[in-house]
Amino acid sequence: MLVIRRAGQIFTSSDHYGVVENGAIVVEGDRIRWVGPDDEIPVSLDKAEEVIDAEGKVITPGFVDAHTHIPFYGHRADEFEMRNMGMSYMEIRAKGGGIRRTVQMVRQATKEELLEYNRKLVRKALEYGTTTLEGKSGYGLNLKDEIKQLEVLKELDETEPIDIVPTFLGAHEIPEGKDADEYIEEVISWLPVIKDLDLAVFVDIFCEKGVFSVEHARKLLTKAKEMGFRLKLHAEEFERIGGAMLGAELGAVSVDHLTAVNEEDMEALARSGTTAVLLPGTTFFLGKGDYAPGKRMLEKGVKVAIATDFNPGSSMTQNMQFMLTLAGIYMHFTVEEALKAATIGGAMALGLEDEVGSIEAGKKADILIFDVPDYRYIPYNYAINNLKMVIKGGRPVMP
Template identity: 40%
Template sequence: MKSIDLLVTEASQVLTLAGPARQRCGPEMSELSAIPNGTVAVDKGLVVETGSAAEMAGKYRARKTLEANGRLVLPGFVDPHTHLVFAGTREYEMAARLAGDSYLDILAGGGGIHGTVEKTRKASFDELLESAKGRMQRMLEHGTTAVEIKSGYGLEPETEFRILDVANRLRHDGPCDVAVTFLGGHVVPKDTGREAYVSWLSGEALDGCKGRAEFVDVFCDQGAFTLEESVQILKEAKARGFGLKIHAGQFRDLGAAGAAASLGAISADHLEHVSADQLAVMKKNGTIAVLLPGASFFLGSREYPDAKAMEKAGVAIALSTDFNPGSCPSYSMQMMIALACHQMGMSAAAAVTASTVNAAYAMGRGGLLGTLEPGKQADLIVLDVETPEQIPYFYGVNLVRKVVKKGRVVVDI
């Protein structure tokens, strides 16, 4: 009998998501590689083996046993698109929106993102760190074990880099795995000329991001950056070795998803509006569609991304909260799964794939996270349901009972 750290037993099913070592597309997204009455063996923070209770009986002597008691076990959720570091909240904008103003009206009037920028510039490193840490803890309690974090509420060197430094502190100190993205190209700040700002973004800013960010992202849309400006910034970022991401087609399709995919972007995010031609370019280049249904929901929009068309086109889909103070202040990947199923017509299985293995690939962590396969990091959750279909069925509540991070139980409810 082999001695190990942890044995997770008595799961209704263990969804291992075992499969090819890449993002899953089309029908593959519905294959969860479930083990009924499953057990997971964990040692030194890694998955050692998964199997049915019968297969695993008598093989391991564990220092700790976690009984799932007939509940569902799956990889921790990965949230690959968040704006986690900022100061202040924007609930005051809801009243204006409910009275008929659109998100873009509010932004054009100097509110929206600009309101958060004003408060974030005044916040110290410690203030930003404390608030972001609290948010990450809420995410962990909702089953998220890895998070991508973007800057974008500074829009000038000092604050942009302060946000990246906060994100990197979280990357070192946990509790979640973190990938850091520079989104200085969020909107043009009120106090700088457009040309000067784009020139900073495509040169000096990128040099300052070395060692601070892994990815560079641009918000290419009406009211933000043009296609030409976005391509200029992404090309310079690529030349400096950064991974690329893009906010594309949230309000208008400017052709950003296809352009970013042609440059080798790891993901194109939002895609409420995107043409079939661009989906074909994404498929060809392996660019993952990161869909953010919480933003459509919170903004009261009827325009959700067409996940069915993407699945049909063979584009791999990931889901994310887009956690931010203006268009989606939700910590819950479970809620995103519910929205993906009930508003976008995704199957529960496809939505689970999109929230685990595909989301891990969308933040460059597919080799380490997102499945329960031998050698992968032992990040797993126990949900108070018996089947994947019950996750979006019991929507709007937190189903998490246990969270295991790197083999340690960190949430126990």
């Protein structure tokens, strides 16, 4: 048994518990057994194997980063500089840059190289408070290398103190020399293999003008759903073409990006209970101003998550604390709304809301202790790491 006591505030991300002032948490094994005021701890402290004194600091649930593109290989720091000097993505792409460069690097890496490269990236995410992380294939674009990526996710999940949820995103980009119609049939033909190997929970598609159409997405996702996969979509990032509506119609667990959605889309998502995963880091890093209308979504009753979109092209960060800052400034979320979106919202986007995402009796003991005087201080003291301790499944893992 582990008892964490004397927390100045416990931001539980639970409507039932709210913010517990001067709180304590009792953990048994990997589960939270009790949360409440410090002077009401229901067990004798002598029985605890470990007591952590939170010294008046702030506790939140571990972050659930529901949209990343781990595992990838190599970096594109030079392209970031070119972009800042005014070069367009298409110009960079013509010089051999862009996503196809990452595809090339991932294909060339051995499984072992890919694993060790991403182990470092994942540990950094954990250091910044992410205790559950979604990752995707999509830089292989052939069966062999897509499987390699998914196997790396599985191995990271098994060997690192972080839960990793794998998504098959074979339909991320059209490989060179193919057309979308032909390639989508190939991707569909890979689904039984991925299923047999049990390598993915979700199937996702990059549904965007000039890449995969709504018809492509319908074809792939209908097949995936029949086979028992859960669904996600990259939708309405650049132009509104109907991906969000399709996600709502097919019962997708989440639709992601959504910078170009309209009122009708938001109403459909609210009705279907599909979680909207918003990625303010991408809009920020691309130097754009079209943040997703997150506040409007909350008003309309859409379930909302915020995530990093961690990838080497359009959002090179694992820092969920900074996403809270961006959600506040650009989407006008209160800190409470942003923290919930980064924890229980992320859990909903992965179908894990009964397991993680809040500090409640029965849930996994994924707990962060921040060295700050108030939970609102976390996004306010921005772009740095305010964490003092990360507890994953009842065990301190950082520092």
